[in-house]
Amino acid sequence: MQSDCLDSPRQKWLNSFNPFTLAAVRLLLLLLVSRFIFAMLDPYEIRDKIPPMKDLSADNITQNVHTINSLCEDPRLKFLMKRLVTHLHDFARETRLTSEEWMASIKFLTETGHTCTELRQEFILLSDILGLSLVVDSINHPKPPESTEGTLLGPFHTHDALDLANGELLSHDPKGEPLLVLCTVKDTKGRPIEGVAVDIWETDSSGHYDTQYEDRQVPDGRGVITSDKDGVFWFKAIYPVPYPIPHDGPVGKLLVKLHRHPYRPSHMHFMFEKQGYDHLITALYLRGDPFEVSDAVFGVKSSLLVDIHETDEATANAYGVEPRTKLLKRDFVLVSDEDTKRMRNEKTRQALDAAGIKYKFWNGLPIEDVD
Secondary structure (H helix, E strand, C coil), rough: CCCCCCCHHHHHHCCCCHHHHHHHHHHHHHHHHHHHHHHHHHHHHHCCCCCCCCCCCCCHHHHHHHHCCCCCCCCCHHHHHHHHHHHHHHHHHHHHHHHHHHHHHHHHHHHHHHCCCCCCCCHHHHHCCHHHHHHHHHCCCCCCCCCCCCCCCCCCCCCCCCCCCCCEECCCCCCCEEEEEEEEEEEECHHHHHHCEEEEEECCCCCCHHHCCCCCCCCEEEEEEECCCCCCEEEEEEEECCCCCCCCCCHHHHHHHHHCCEEEECEEEEEEECCCEECEEEEEEECCCCCCCCCCCCCCCCHHHECEEEECHHHHHHHHHCCCEEEEEEEEEEEEEHHHHHHHHHHHHHHHHHHHHHHEEECCCCECCCC
């Protein structure tokens, strides 16, 4: 049974369909909506709202694209597209991008899309190895010093993890070295938070997630635990190991071209959800791992490094494990939605002021200020 926090009734209904049926339905809806929208647009009316565009070149095309896109009625989309077009055109001009390189890029993105499945997200992997995932997380989830830092989601999170009670087994890999994980979750004032849905996932002892096996029947190496009245959650897992990200696709080929290795240091993923608190995606990394300072997807932060200890006899008896079992202890600290919004707006103002961009806020997001 999935956590209600992570699996809405709508999602449960969608999950009851075959993925190919869902894809067909989504495509049909997209076509119907597109036909409806385009039927409402008069191309001649649009034509009359923009200045004539002739004799376009690398030197004047950017402003012309901005002009025609300015008809967009969604101010946030218009702002995003203006900045995207500006940077894309500048990239092509600054690098003197060749036609062959342009086509190679198109083919690379096409192959990346073809590699994606319901259980493998090659585009997230691409975002990860380019450092974009970390940038987006840092912008959207700023943290005060006393809170737990976030890191990237990665491509192996799923929505079918089972609900587990405190003390249950996360991984059933018989070859994995047992690990006892004892955690608390609190707010920035040190008060325990009850009812936090904690989504946890890790690889098996060979460095593979359950979704990487074709014969996968049920989720394993993952689960959702809810913190108790004292903010405590604990479980039994296996000792994390380093592993390579999937490198049999276009992202792996790119890493080879860049002379980069595909390995991630030993870690365990955590995702926290509780109404009133900022959504936290993070991970704990084993200190001293051989790939600690060269993570292929740039996820490691000093504050997320942990030391592994061993249980003494009293702890082992209290939690039903063998003495000298590997032990990981961690206190997580969540930030309120209100504090996160305030910090995000402050950092947005600082960044856009420094970039010299005229802006204003619309629905809590920056847009271009043309007044």
